[in-house]
Amino acid sequence: MPEQLPVPLTLSDAHSVAIIGAGLSGLACGHQLAGQGVKVSLFDKARGAGGRMSSKRRPLATLDLGAQAFTVRHDRFANKVAEWQSAGCVATWPTSRYQASASGWQTHDDDQLRYTGTPRMSSITRHLADTLDALPNAAITLETHIIALNKTVAGWQLQDHHGTIHGPFDMVVISAPPPQANALLAEWEPTLAAACEANPQRGCWSAWVIFEQPLPPMAKVASAWHTVHAQHPVLRLASRNHTKPGREHQPESISLLAQLDWSDDHIESDSESVAQQLLEAFVSLLPGNTNLPNIIELGAHRWRYAQPAQAGNQSYLYSTRGLALCGDSFKGSRVEDAWLSGDELGRALTGRSF
Ligand SMILES: Cc1cc2nc3c(=O)[nH]c(=O)nc-3n(C[C@H](O)[C@H](O)[C@H](O)COP(=O)(O)OP(=O)(O)OC[C@H]3O[C@@H](n4cnc5c(N)ncnc54)[C@H](O)[C@@H]3O)c2cc1C
Structure with missing residues (x-):
């Protein structure tokens, strides 16, 4: 520099x-x-x-x-976020976080308060x-x-x-x-x-899925879970949009963020196949007997410059x-x-x- x-x-x-x-x-x-x-x-x-x-x-x-959400560490940013909260465009979320791997889902708490924009x-x-x-x-x-x-x-x-x-x-x-x-x-x-x-910047694929019905409940997982961090080669994070403050009236929809390594390897792929692969990765983390509701819409967005490499x-x-x-x-x-x-x-x- x-x-x-x-x-x-x-x-x-x-x-x-x-x-x-x-x-x-x-x-x-x-x-x-x-x-x-x-x-x-x-x-x-x-x-x-x-x-x-x-x-x-x-x-x-x-x-x-x-x-999807952000943390606050610096005092000046904390003051700004408090202003945004008073203006009604920020709220705390997510408060129900999980991590998932082939061995199942566990709660994923780190005592760090997170915020998101509201209603988006x-x-x-x-x-x-x-x-x-x-x-x-x-x-x-x-x-x-x-x-x-x-x-x-x-x-x-x-x-x-x-x-x-x-x-x-x-x-x-x-x-x-x-x-x-x-x-x-x-x-x-x-x-x-x-x-x-x-x-240099790294790319990231994000997919979205809108369902006809809510996702079915899972044993030992809060039915209103907000996010799940995936230990998976394709999927990094799944987040439920309708659990965000101000969007409770919307149908079930999830945003699926891909792993950065996988995104770099697939950055020129077509969005339909990426969306399908991210959905399959998410489904692979659900218990085997889960019946997924009908899908109304599935799509993917490529962020060519998502974040700095370091x-x-x-x-x-x-x-x-x-x-x-x-x-x-x-x-x-x-x-x-x-x-x-x-x-x-x-x-x-x-x-x-x-
Ligand atoms: C998938 C993903 C997940 C993320 N998750 C998190 C998270 O969980 N927590 C967190 O804190 N951060 C997260 N981030 C990072 C966060 O979104 C960014 O740090 C922040 O939004 C960057 O803001 P910026 O103003 O620096 O850049 P940008 O938001 O990229 O703004 C740059 C703007 O420049 C415009 N532009 C570019 N070139 C031109 C041009 N030639 N002419 C006119 N306009 C132009 C673009 O349209 C864009 O609006 C995530 C980012 C991505 C992509």
Whole structure:
């Protein structure tokens, strides 16, 4: 990782910043900057804010396919999560955790409190996006894939996939995973590009299954179990969406997260066969006499850049040319790391400590 250089300029209400990526880190950074009067323009290629905290809305159920739950360790993040709880977009979950192997199911408690978005994981990023977009000095533009940066005498310009040019901006923050960030900055900033190249990402497949009826009860397992960590070569975690706060009215649906090694080996497979293999892995962990309810829907989503191959040792990076990077990849691989990274970059760029 490169050494941090002095901040190129301390941003104030005289400056404008483009943020690429409306995941948690980009939104956290946007709030810090806009709160200090900086003019913030946030862009995301997706239809909604959220990134890897997105939820998939189907007619019968809403499914979390990325982060299922998160932990809180840092005091500042704890205060933020308490704010989100008061705003009604976060609740504690899961409280009924199991682990499963060929030898059966056992409870899996570690006394660590976990949280999830309510009524879906993306409620957190939706709340942050709505409150940011409501500020007079901030704007979020969705469905806008930034494909190139250009440095002009007036500042940085962004080109999107329609050919539209945005800017100029005094600074560009990229909160996309390192391979996607690298594609934008490689020609402008070799030091940051090298940091991205040194931060390879691992893929992860997630599947979802919606059932007609609840899963049948299992001996010695709470009927309202929330998650099961699988000791299985294909499946890593199964989580029941309708046990999450605010989704009790939905039919039974489970999210199935694949093992990272298996995902890397199958990253180019087709989603139908991946969904089927993840379902078979889950079924193999149920007692032999279990009658699975009818399946209404089965599908899979590929996260090509799900998490860094190893934890980083920096929260964010920036260069004197007015480019900066944030996101979970430079700090860790968790929701908390993403929020801290964006929040700390926003504070650093406006000359505040954290
Ligand atoms: C399957 C899975 C399970 C997980 N489970 C957990 C868990 O249990 N607990 C936990 O704490 N964390 C978990 N995580 C990690 C957590 O989701 C991430 O740490 C966090 O969401 C990362 O946020 P971010 O803002 O850094 O990046 P992202 O959420 O990836 O945001 C980046 C954004 O940039 C956008 N973007 C990229 N390129 C461009 C471009 N060129 N133009 C415009 N927009 C662009 C993307 O659309 C995206 O919205 C999980 C992740 C996955 C994938």
